[in-house]
Amino acid sequence: MMSVLPTAISLVAICAFLLVVWPFRARLKGSFNRNPQYPLPPGPPRSLLVGNLLDIPRFRAWHKFLQWKDQYGDVVYAEALGNSILILNTIESVTDLLVKKPSIYSDRPIFTMAGELMTLDNSMPMLQYGATWREHRKLSRMALSPDAVKRYHRVQEDIIAMYVDSLLEHPAEFASQLRLTAGRIIMSVSYGLPVQTPDDLYITDAEETMDMVGKVTVPGAFWVDLIPCLKYLPSWIPFNKIHQVGSFGRQRVERMIARPFEHVLEEMAKGVARPSFVYDCLKKLQSNGDASSKVSLDLIRWAAGTLYGAGGESTYATILTFILAMALYPEVQIEIRRELSKVVGLHRLPSIEDRDRLPYVSATVKEAMRWSPALPLGIARRVTRDDHYRGYHIPRGTIVLPNVWAISKDDKSGIPSERFAPERFLQNCVKETAIDPYLYAFGFGRRECPGKYLGENNLFLLISYISATVEISSPQDTSGNGIAPNPNFTAGLISFPEPFSVEFTPVSHQAVMLIKEKVVHVRSADQISQ
Numbered sequence: 110m111m112s113v114l115p116t117a118i119s120l121v122a123i124c125a126f127l128l129v130v131w132p133f134r135a136r137l138k139g140s141f142n143r144n145p146q147y148p149l150p151p152g153p154p155r156s157l158l159v160g161n162l163l164d165i166p167r168f169r170a171w172h173k174f175l176q177w178k179d180q181y182g183d184v185v186y187a188e189a190l191g192n193s194i195l196i197l198n199t200i201e202s203v204t205d206l207l208v209k210k211p212s213i214y215s216d217r218p219i220f221t222m223a224g225e226l227m228t229l230d231n232s233m234p235m236l237q238y239g240a241t242w243r244e245h246r247k248l249s250r251m252a253l254s255p256d257a258v259k260r261y262h263r264v265q266e267d268i269i270a271m272y273v274d275s276l277l278e279h280p281a282e283f284a285s286q287l288r289l290t291a292g293r294i295i296m297s298v299s300y301g302l303p304v305q306t307p308d309d310l311y312i313t314d315a316e317e318t319m320d321m322v323g324k325v326t327v328p329g330a331f332w333v334d335l336i337p338c339l340k341y342l343p344s345w346i347p348f349n350k351i352h353q354v355g356s357f358g359r360q361r362v363e364r365m366i367a368r369p370f371e372h373v374l375e376e377m378a379k380g381v382a383r384p385s386f387v388y389d390c391l392k393k394l395q396s397n398g399d400a401s402s403k404v405s406l407d408l409i410r411w412a413a414g415t416l417y418g419a420g421g422e423s424t425y426a427t428i429l430t431f432i433l434a435m436a437l438y439p440e441v442q443i444e445i446r447r448e449l450s451k452v453v454g455l456h457r458l459p460s461i462e463d464r465d466r467l468p469y470v471s472a473t474v475k476e477a478m479r480w481s482p483a484l485p486l487g488i489a490r491r492v493t494r495d496d497h498y499r500g501y502h503i504p505r506g507t508i509v510l511p512n513v514w515a516i517s518k519d520d521k522s523g524i525p526s527e528r529f530a531p532e533r534f535l536q537n538c539v540k541e542t543a544i545d546p547y548l549y550a551f552g553f554g555r556r557e558c559p560g561k562y563l564g565e566n567n568l569f570l571l572i573s574y575i576s577a578t579v580e581i582s583s584p585q586d587t588s589g590n591g592i593a594p595n596p597n598f599t600a601g602l603i604s605f606p607e608p609f610s611v612e613f614t615p616v617s618h619q620a621v622m623l624i625k626e627k628v629v630h631v632r633s634a635d636q637i638s639q
């Protein structure tokens with residue numbers, strides 16, 4: 110009895126603290142920080158204890174935020190358990206804050222579960238805005254600048270040709286093969302893994318880890334993200350899984366970033382490593398006489414691991430969206446093929462160099478990014494200093510969510526936003542073109558996606574190779590009627606279409622032969638170099 114009493118008292122004290130003091134944190138902070146000249150931005154009424162926690166849906170919050178835009182305006186303020194949240198619903202407000210005030214709006218919120226407990230706060234998308242983040246950006250510029258990505262055109266074309274071949278041979282696996290393809294491109298860029306690699310093992314590893322990351326980074330997925338001091342609760346407390354989940358995630362993340370990196374170290378030691386981001390970085394370290402510095406090796410390890418995590422899933426999500434849209438809007442495919450046959454002809458496959466002469470295909474790439482953006486709320490930011498905007502006070506520590514989904518719903522072109530219509534981006538088709546998704550789908554300001562140029566090339570090549578070779582259609586029922594897939598999308602940080610079925614039919618014998626010849630060539634070149 111004597112030993113139970115202190116434990117019970119401390120539990121009651123912890124619970125009292127969590128329930129009573131913590132939720133008032135923002136209010137208390139606010140009353141010290143608040144500039145009385147400026148009120149907080151408008152937003153839904155907040156309850157005393159939990160703020161708007163119960164108003165913000167755990168899944169697809171972007172829909173609710175769009176409704177709030179109609180009720181409260183472009184810039185909406187909310188609170189959840191003591192955390193201030195600012196939702197930016199227009200490109201103007203995002204540009205004013207995230208682009209024009211980079212020193213205040215380039216930090217990231219702290220995710221206790223994913224960041225601290227699973228160690229993902231070492232990865233570039235989650236790194237705090239500071240010296241280490243700058244080092245990461247410097248390294249990624251070396252591999253991903255507009256000039257640097259030209260080196261990857263060949264390998265992108267080879268891997269994408271193999272994907273299109275898999276559509277002909279194993280059409281039912283179109284989604285899993287696409288994920289593998291997006292992963293292979295990044296693995297090849299980051300670690301120099303061969304095109305048809307026996308090391309798909311690394312990709313499967315990374316996919317599983319990224320699945321987990323997608324779930325654990327949904328804002329509000331864990332109470333410990335809303336109330337960080339919960340991490341101090343001892344693991345023996347019943348139902349407290351915080352440390353167990355954290356430790357499982359940490360091991361997965363460590364495996365994902367360590368194994369392919371060690372593979373490159375081994376290949377370099379044998380003298381057979383292929384050029385890659387890791388190879389280039391390690392060579393540079395060697396030439397600086399810094400090759401055994403643990404800090405530098407760790408930095409490269411994390412920078413490379415981050416590329417896969419950040420780049421593979423967003424490419425997969427965007428192209429899966431394109432495939433779904435093509436089953437629903439066959440007229441778009443007809444137009445793409447018409448343009449491809451006019452500009453590229455029927456005797457070769459498209460290439461990056463054709464892009465400027467393919468305005469409809471380029472507009473389709475934009476429409477695939479707009480119709481259902483891969484990151485509907487971008488990646489959140491955190492305000493590092495008190496600020497004011499449009500007469501409102503923005504408190505330090507506020508989490509900022511750019512509502513990319515709301516921005517993408519603009520219909521100033523006159524074409525309803527629900528329709529998949531590349532024409533909205535073509536000056537000769539509409540009076541006023543829609544906002545260019547390159548201004549929002551890849552993020553903003555200093556934290557804008559560093560993989561943008563590689564990503565754009567992936568999207569362009571995938572869309573043009575697929576369209577040049579196969580026609581995508583809805584499956585048919587027994588009476589021959591098309592069963593149109595439902596355009597439903599998942600609810601994580603990265604949102605992609607929920608599983609759906611489509612059919613792929615070769616557009617011509619000639620188109621199939623072009624892909625087959627390319628694949629034979631890729632396979633033999635790959636074998637020679639192994």
Ligand code: HEM
Pocket residue numbers: 233234235236249253295415416417419420421423424427483484487488489549550551552553554555556557558559560561563564565568
């Ligand atoms: C369709 C393709 C892609 C889309 C839609 C996309 C989108 C995004 C978005 C929205 C962000 C957040 C930016 C912000 O906070 O403002 C981001 C960050 C990032 N992306 Fe991408 N991305 C794509 C492809 C890639 C690729 C191919 C790579 C790497 C090879 C990559 C690497 C990164 C990294 C490292 C970050 C974190 C940047 C930072 O926090 O400083 N992305 N991306």
